[in-house]
Amino acid sequence: MTSGEPGTEGSAPGAARDPGAAPTAEPVAWSALRAEVAACTRCPLHRSRTQPVFYRGGLRPHLVVVGEAPGAQEDRLGRPFVGRAGRRLDAALATVGLDEAEVGLLNVLKCRPPGNRFDPAAARSCRTHLDRQLAWLDPPRLVTVGARALAALDPEAPPILRCAGRPRTALGRPLFPLIHPAAVRSHALARRWADDVDALGAWLGRRGAGPREAL
Numbered sequence: 001m002t003s004g005e006p007g008t009e010g011s012a013p014g015a016a017r018d019p020g021a022a023p024t025a026e027p028v029a030w031s032a033l034r035a036e037v038a039a040c041t042r043c044p045l046h047r048s049r050t051q052p053v054f055y056r057g058g059l060r061p062h063l064v065v066v067g068e069a070p071g072a073q074e075d076r077l078g079r080p081f082v083g084r085a086g087r088r089l090d091a092a093l094a095t096v097g098l099d100e101a102e103v104g105l106l107n108v109l110k111c112r113p114p115g116n117r118f119d120p121a122a123a124r125s126c127r128t129h130l131d132r133q134l135a136w137l138d139p140p141r142l143v144t145v146g147a148r149a150l151a152a153l154d155p156e157a158p159p160i161l162r163c164a165g166r167p168r169t170a171l172g173r174p175l176f177p178l179i180h181p182a183a184v185r186s187h188a189l190a191r192r193w194a195d196d197v198d199a200l201g202a203w204l205g206r207r208g209a210g211p212r213e214a215l
């Protein structure tokens with residue numbers, strides 16, 4: 001995935017950026033946030049992680065996908081959504097016609113929880129990193145994958161199977177919840193996933209670029 005970096009070194013979070021500016025090195029403010037997360041010892045997960053998993057994608061994203069926590073592959077490679085679930089998600093995003101640079105991917109938790117058990121207390125400790133990433137990226141739209149990511153952004157949301165595939169608003173932004181791609185383990189959920197991805201494409205105003213079979 002390529003990064004479309006704005007030419008706004010040291011820009012404040014959410015500051016207006018010149019869309020015509022030539023790509024430069026990663027902006028100072030974003031690098032500083034990345035370094036802060038890399039050195040973070042705010043919760044016990046820093047002891048078991050290989051490395052924090054900060055972000056993958058363009059720096060002027062049309063939408064940001066918020067997941068729950070890094071898994072084993074992500075912990076090893078330092079990039080979010082690079083395991084099997086990530087490949088399913090990438091296929092979905094490609095199917096609705098999104099270019100890689102239009103999308104940003106991150107997690108509520110930056111460090112892998114042992115046994116992949118989501119840690120709500122760690123999520124509270126990590127929240128400031130998430131809020132600062134979203135403030136800096138300032139995406140026009142959000143997508144959550146999984147119940148815990150949805151709950152983090154929209155605590156009042158109904159259970160995930162009731163609201164996945166239906167647009168909402170959270171944090172003052174349009175939000176589209178998806179079930180977690182790792183949860184798609186049955187024919188019924190595979191059909192639900194494909195239907196929700198179709199609905200995502202409609203929400204984005206994109207015509208699907210790929211076949212449902214690719215999902």
Ligand code: SF4
Nearest residue numbers: 040043046110111126
């Ligand atoms: S999970 Fe978040 S708060 Fe905890 S150590 Fe990692 S970066 Fe810091």
